[in-house]
Amino acid sequence: MGDKVRYGSGNDAVLRWVLYNAWGQRCYWCERPTDFNAIQIDHLLPKDARKNNLDDLKRAYGLPNDFDIHDPANLAPICIPCNGRRGKGNRVYAAVPLILGRFETAREHRDTVIQQVRTFGASMGIAEHLLAAGQADLHDERVRTAFVEHAPAIIQRLALVDETKVDFLTIWYVDVTLEDEIQLSIGVSLNAHGRAAAQILENMCRIDLERVLEERADELVGQIREGVREALEAIDGPAGPPTAGPPVVDFIRIDIDSLGYQNVGAAVEFTFHGNFESSMAASLAQTSPDGSDLLELQGDAVVFGTFSFVVSWHFSADPADAYTGECVIEDWKPDLSTTLASWRSSS
Known part of the structure; x- marks a missing residue:
């Protein structure tokens, strides 16, 4: 992945995985826990906003003129229904309180997201395997069987590292x-x-x-x-x-x-x-x-x-x-x- 962590600069699957976990494995819009395979990367300030409108939004949020719209401070995980016709879609929002709160959360997660994306490739291959497991189709009977047979051993290994992490929803x-x-x-x-x-x-x-x-x-x-x-x-x-x-x-x-x-x-x-x-x-x-x-x-x-x-x-x-x-x-x-x-x- 390139030196700068941003949307479209490398392996967006890794960025999507890190955002998903940084936001508590939930859609940032409806806040419901969501399977990773139903998650997409969303731009809080729309990436397709017209320049004049985007400049207005930057001023409303107090952002610098060189603010990178593809930066992790402007990215969040969103579920497919919320990113479609019922939910947020491609609407452009003003600086109303409900958007400002989510924008502040994205900025709080920014440093963690960048750090985890950058260290992903230095994990001796373990991170890649975990990402593959996270993306696996659980509707496939063979995949489900593999999870049932082998995932408990992985959970036990996690408990040896930090027992407080062994929990699930x-x-x-x-x-x-x-x-x-x-x-x-x-x-x-x-x-x-x-x-x-x-x-x-x-x-x-x-x-x-x-x-x-x-x-x-x-x-x-x-x-x-x-x-x-x-x-x-x-x-x-x-x-x-x-x-x-x-x-x-x-x-x-x-x-x-x-x-x-x-x-x-x-x-x-x-x-x-x-x-x-x-x-x-x-x-x-x-x-x-x-x-x-x-x-x-x-x-x-x-x-x-x-x-x-x-x-x-x-x-x-x-x-x-x-x-x-x-x-x-x-x-x-x-x-x-x-x-x-x-x-x-x-x-």
Whole structure:
């Protein structure tokens, strides 16, 4: 690989592998754990942006004029669905909070990515074999058999180097029906500690995980809707803030990223952490300053965020007596836009 680590300068497969691991083996856009074979390299500032627009974006992000758009500080791993028509695609984004956060993360990973790409070829061939294993098609029966027979020995060798690295995520989906008949598959990705917590929750405490997730998801969607409505009504229009109708969900994704537990006196407390993504639309109305005209807008919002909630169960209680705390949105990044729907005279 060339002296300078950047997209298109050498073996992009190595760069893709290093980015994939630097970002926690997740798609940076939807934040879901994703198989390496479904990962692509994405440019945060689009590589095909027109020069004038690219210059505007560089100024918005405070980047120097000679900023290299193919530098690792502008690269991240993205899954195929998010890089396609439902997700990010080739849209050009302004410096809104949800993009700024991802951009900052890419810059934080930059030095690690460069260092690992540069040392990849000095690994006595081991890195190349590991990369080949990571790219292997697990749908091939022969490949699956080889993994089952030989991968445990590799994991044992890893434990001899650093036992804290011997962990993995299991991923499954819980199908729930929310208010307004919204069908949702909640992604649950847990490590060894999280899986142990889930087993205690369901087997010892006899608390139904699906019921807990359905209740909290309904509450979370309600909070997101209210937050979107408040954010849209805070927009400063020509005649001041508009009035917003109830937001309608266009798309919603909810994932559980971790589940922990601890004893608190004579009770056991389970703490769920997760992230969400949603797009919503709402009708906005605003009168002109003299009250003679009515302006009708459509407000659109794309929001990303994180949340948590707690389930507490006393050792002597029935499952129905488990206490479930309210869902708390910990981080909130909205991207708002409005379009003119209609205009009419109210005289």
